[in-house]
Amino acid sequence: MKTTSLLILLLFCLGLQAQPNFITNVDHRTNTSLGGKWKYIIDQYSTGAIGFSPLYENKSPKDKTDRVEYSFDDAQSLWVPGSWNSQKDELYYYEGSMWFRKTFDYQPKLKNSRVFIYVGAANYKTQYSFNGKKLGEHEGGFTPFSFEVTDLIREKDNFVILGVNNRREPDYIPGMVTDWYNHGGITRDVKLIEVPQTFIDDFTVSLNKESLTAKEKAIDGNVVLNGKDFPADATVTIPELGISQTVKIDAEGEGTFSLKTKKLELWSPENPKLYTINISAGEDQLTDEVGFRTIETKGKQILLNGQPIFLRGISIHDENPIRRDRANSVDDAKLLLGWAKELGCNFARLAHYPHQENMVRQADKMGILLWEELPLYWGIDWKSDQVLENAKRQYAEIIHRDKNRAATIIWSIANETSPGTDRNRFLGAVADYVRELDSTRLLSAACKKDLAVDGHPDNDYLVSDPIAEKLDVVSFNEYIGWYGGAPEESRKKTFIIAYDKPVIISEFGGGAIQGFHGDSTTRWSEEYQEYMYKENIAMFERVPGLSGMTPWILVDFQSPLRQLPNVQDGWNRKGLVSETGQKKKAFYVLQEYYKTKQTAARK
Structure with missing residues (x-):
């Protein structure tokens, strides 16, 4: 693991405007929540100004002759943490800039302390200022950042302003198109952190x-x-x-x-x-709760503490479906991981981006191993060195946050990306960088398979993505029975793995409307999804080196790509649990399969 001082220097060189400090273990430090109601102003043109007046300055008219064309004091409010889309109907599809202001007084809890403001995440690009001084910018919608305000804070009338832009761009991570909801705003906790001078x-x-x-x-x-x-x-x-x-x-x-x-x-x-x-x-003291274990591979096996383990997993989005908002609390984490435990999981894939820290810490407590990943997904500009450096920086931030969590065993570097010269160079560089930062965990990526293999029958699928040379675990997504063919075609398929490495089926599944019933051939019925799970699981049992799976997905989740009226209505319906918390029939198929795997492991 590289030292923090080198990490901070690297992140500074990669483009942050002010000297960054990425404080960890914030809940174990002297802290004050800045959560609650924040004033907001919409900046639809993303100029950072209204009426040619910079919003970060928080101006008010000096007298009756002065012109200021905005007012935070008279503005409406939104809850932080929380996405703006989930809080007001008129903001549901809004993508653009919004400026948030929080005012507060300050009485230090420590003597002669240094003070930082910590932001758990804000999606996607954030400009931050304090008491009218612009301090810097952070890019990345799911990783934390912090900035020091020691020399700026005062006893009365402090204000922090965060200008957050969730507009999608071709050179962002993720890119222009995702199959999940683009929640905008300050989506995770904001805290005031106090520490001694050293x-x-x-x-x-x-x-x-x-x-x-x-x-x-x-x-x-x-x-x-x-x-x-x-x-x-x-x-x-x-x-x-x-x-x-x-x-x-x-x-x-x-x-x-x-x-x-x-x-x-x-x-x-x-x-x-x-x-x-x-x-x-x-003068400083820091406390944490840490578990100790080893993780490694040997041939086609994954070894936890030196013993083979089958990863009984599920994929999860960082979203509370009942609140229809980005997950941001301990209760949200307990809800999602509780369903996973009920399913029989000892493993979860946190897709497709870094989840809130509460998820990782609760997994530590509940005994759920984790796969964490960055949204290197569809449409990434693989040719861009700037995007590559952005990917490295975001990965450095999440590794810096979670490196002491026993639950996290896999860093994944991509999902459903097609091999090619530029992509291979890009992901190879990311793999090398992640391994340099943390050599104690495994590397993987959710790859694609080849649909036709020279010299083999049509039913043979080859998993041979060249990026797997860099990985410890070969993972791939497969949707037979949903995006191609009928579920029973699974019986004829054979998988050839080009590497002598463990294999995880990182995605499979299909959609079902909870409560809609039909026979096993009726799309969108619970019976179709149930039948497909049975056929798919039997097929994957024949995969050489199968060491785990993370079916797609635990809960129905919001996605603008899914608009079929009276079926999807803006939701991806592949969940085993509905958006109202009701379990579908396929939930029990996977639960029973995991019971058999758990029983076999005990013998």
Whole structure:
């Protein structure tokens, strides 16, 4: 894992206007929520000004002769966090710019503290300013960012303004077309973070894989401080294990450690054991809950803690269907992961972009392994070096946030992209970069298959995407019975995997309207979806090296691509659970299959 100081330098070089600081573990620091009602002004032309007056300055007329053509004070309000589309009917399809203002007074909780504003996510490009000073810009709709306001904050009448633009562009990530809803606005928490003048900026910790079979396990890690005057050392303690170590801090504010213990319980889906880890340095203290496990591959197997595991998974969108909004709370995470647990899952694919941090932390607690990915999806400009650097930066941000989560075992670099010279170069560079940042997890991508194979019968499908050379796990999407042929055609299909690696079926499935019934040949009926799941599962059982699957998808979700009246009505209907929380018949097919896989694994 690269050090945080190098990461910050890289992100600065990749285009942020102000020196970035990507604070992690925000809920374990002194923090104040800035959530609630925020004033907003629509900026449909995305000029950043109304009546030629910059919105970030938050102007008011000085006297009766002064001209200011906007007013945050008199503007309407929206809830933050939350997408603007879900809160007002007239904003449902709005794509463009909107400027949000929050005013607050400030009484510091710490003496002589530094103050940062942390934004969990805002979709897609955000300009941020504080008390009338423009500070910078962040690109990416699903990754966190923060900015320091220590020298600008005051006791009374502070205001933070975020100008958020969710307009789709060809050189963005994702590109112009997605099969999910483009929720605009400040979609995740905004917090005021206080830290000492020199603080624990970051830490990394993981189980040393080489010590897995030893009686004494080794927990390796590093600590990174931020400030001007670094203490000579820091202390790392895991009280439950009775271990502690003094860590020498170098001139760059960094130190490494290795803790030894004979008592360690390994984290797994059956035993999601988390340990409290305490780090102190100078005036600062930081606490987190961390699980320890190893993940690797051997031939066609995935090994968790050295033992083969079958990943009983499901794909999930970061959306609460009942609220019809981007998920942003612990309750949202519990709702979605609770359905996954009821299904029998020990694994979930967080599609198609980084999900809220609550999802990852709840998975840590509930024992659900995770696949996380970036929206390198349809229509990416593979030729653009600027887009490539944007992809690297966004991946750095999500790895920086989630690298200490035991649940996360796979970083995925793409979904349903077609091989080609430019695409292969682009994704190869992303794969190398992600592995450089984090070599402790597996790499994968949801690939396509070849429909015709020279010298083979028509029923042979070849999975041979060249990007898989860079990956640890070969994954592919397959929709026989929905986008091609009838479900029973699954019986004739054979898959040839070009690599001696484990295989995950990253997508399969089809649509059904919950409550609509017919025979197994009637499209959109629960019976059709049920029948297709039975046929598809039997087919995938014949795939060489099958190590898991994440069918598409847990819950019906909103998508502008899905407009069939009285059937879709703006919803992708491939969920096993409806948008009202009702389970479809295919839910129980997959649940029963996972019961058999779980029983077989115990023998």
